[in-house]
Amino acid sequence: MRRITLINGDGIGPEICDSVVKIIDASGLKIDWDVQTAGSDVIKTEGTPLPERVLESVKKNGIALKAPVTTPIGKGFRSVNVQLRKELNLYANLRPCKNLPGVKTRFDNVDLVVVRENTEDLYAGIEEKIDENTAHSIKIITREASERICRFAFDYAVKNNRHEVCCVTKANIMKLSDGLFLESFRNISSEYPQIMSREILVDNLCMQLVQDPTRFDVLVLPNLYGDIVSDLTAGLIGGLGVAQGANIGENCAVFEPVHGSAPDIKGQNKANPTALLLSAVEMLKYIKEDIYANKIEKALFKTLSEGYKTVDLDGNLSTSEFTDKIITNLCV
Numbered sequence: 001m002r003r004i005t006l007i008n009g010d011g012i013g014p015e016i017c018d019s020v021v022k023i024i025d026a027s028g029l030k031i032d033w034d035v036q037t038a039g040s041d042v043i044k045t046e047g048t049p050l051p052e053r054v055l056e057s058v059k060k061n062g063i064a065l066k067a068p069v070t071t072p073i074g075k076g077f078r079s080v081n082v083q084l085r086k087e088l089n090l091y092a093n094l095r096p097c098k099n100l101p102g103v104k105t106r107f108d109n110v111d112l113v114v115v116r117e118n119t120e121d122l123y124a125g126i127e128e129k130i131d132e133n134t135a136h137s138i139k140i141i142t143r144e145a146s147e148r149i150c151r152f153a154f155d156y157a158v159k160n161n162r163h164e165v166c167c168v169t170k171a172n173i174m175k176l177s178d179g180l181f182l183e184s185f186r187n188i189s190s191e192y193p194q195i196m197s198r199e200i201l202v203d204n205l206c207m208q209l210v211q212d213p214t215r216f217d218v219l220v221l222p223n224l225y226g227d228i229v230s231d232l233t234a235g236l237i238g239g240l241g242v243a244q245g246a247n248i249g250e251n252c253a254v255f256e257p258v259h260g261s262a263p264d265i266k267g268q269n270k271a272n273p274t275a276l277l278l279s280a281v282e283m284l285k286y287i288k289e290d291i292y293a294n295k296i297e298k299a300l301f302k303t304l305s306e307g308y309k310t311v312d313l314d315g316n317l318s319t320s321e322f323t324d325k326i327i328t329n330l331c332v
Ligand code: NAI
Pocket: 012, 067, 068, 069, 070, 071, 072, 073, 081, 240, 241, 242, 256, 257, 258, 259, 260, 261, 262, 263, 264, 265, 270, 271, 272, 273, 275, 312
């Protein structure tokens, strides 16, 4: 039986994890879940929000399904999510964004993929207070990490029959840092003549995405722009409740939704488990359990197409009722 690390997170994390584990179990696939807690509750007992045992578990199993973990704003400990990606060298954050059956949004035919560099940029967390009224954050961009993520984006395009990779920067202003990312993109793109390459400034991209997202295919971005743009693209397909993601490295992969811990709806049985479920479906495909992945995806799509939805999608089902509908549809 395959052993997979399950980081059940906090906020709505445990609720959506329960839902997804139940659905996978009902599909007939047996998984040996190695449950690992992380985040603020763990600090009280273990003195850190990201104990070594969590990292060791992911390294050993090579794969994890992760629910969101809260990060205190403006103070407190560093993000567990950022630390995890850095410590495990999960350099590529893959966030596909495609319309779902039964979820009506402003645009049809949205089908794009955000490939976000996951280890550096302003997320390196190098900040200093110069004096009471001045603070610096350092934006790190290296050729090595930029070429690696651009190569990942082009390889993804080749493997998934995509036709174009578009590099997103603000290299007109940050000529050295974003300039290096763009230069790396140009170097790598020359190795993939079969894939079209394109360049765009991040502000123009945002405007064009809300005008007509069908103009885009694969986007490759430095960390911060990737984080922001992928929330925007989540909005194009129904919101954070349906936006899936994966963090991929050389030796392990952690599958997690785009959204955070949603403290505003925690414990209310209201959260949409779709984003975590779709992340889990991709995880099952990654470990070559395609039969179960397709079975679960089909049941989810059928449920949504029949009009059964959670509150964030203007439906009226609770998390547990929606979960039960998907399980029913697994069996038909
Ligand atoms: P958020 O993504 O948690 O919530 C934004 C809005 O979307 C809220 O109104 C929330 O109710 C709604 N929402 C999110 N997921 C939903 C779901 N599955 N079903 C229905 N509605 C959903 O973003 P926010 O509020 O900015 O961040 C909350 C915390 O989460 C922060 O501490 C942040 O640092 C953390 N966070 C963690 C991430 C991770 O673990 N990978 C990613 C993003 C944020």
